[in-house]
Amino acid sequence: MAVILDTPVAIRRTAMDLLARREHGRVELTRKLRQRGAPPELIDPALDRLTEEGLLCESRYLESFVSYRARSGYGPLRIREELSQRGLQRADIEQALRECGFDWQEKLQETWQRKFGGHLPVDARERAQQGRFLTYRGYPLDMVGRLLSGRGGDD
Structure with missing residues (x-):
């Protein structure tokens, strides 16, 4: 049975249910409430109140x-x-x-190790394959290049 989101209480309850599952950003939460049929004029006040109460935090x-x-x-x-x-x-x-406190070079090394078993590429094709995977994952080209050339982060 679908919940009807036509009152501030219903919108707040639905927003809190979503926040109970995981953290959400304000834009994302607004989008989800609109998809569930909440009127836009009731969403902002409900989210403002959740923000004031510390339940919604970017x-x-x-x-x-x-x-x-x-x-x-x-x-x-x-x-x-x-x-x-x-x-x-x-x-x-x-x-x-x-x-965030992450060492991105270390995260790159872990990702590469997990995917390729720590085997440096032996030819250009393998180097391109590993490089494409790691850059698709979001690591900078210079870090990937150092890793695949065997230099790691020891420049």
Whole structure:
């Protein structure tokens, strides 16, 4: 049975249900509530109240998202792009990436090790294959180049 979102209480309850599952950004939560049929004029006041109460927090969402994606083997470029597509401010994204505490070179090494077993490419085709995979995952070209040339982060 679908919940009818025509009152502030119903909207708040649905928003809290979504937040109970995982952190959400304001833009993402707004989109989900609209998809469920909530009128736009009732969404903003409900989200403002959740923000005031500390239940909806962009910085907590950013921290959670960056941590989750980094642990999943994604690099800073991919994470930055995904957060931008979710409607978050560029300055907030940059701050979250700076403050996350991840050593991106180490994360790159772990991702490469997991996918390719730590075997350096023996020819250009293999080097291109490994490079494409790692850059698709969101690691900068210079880091990938150092790793695949056997230099790692020891320049």
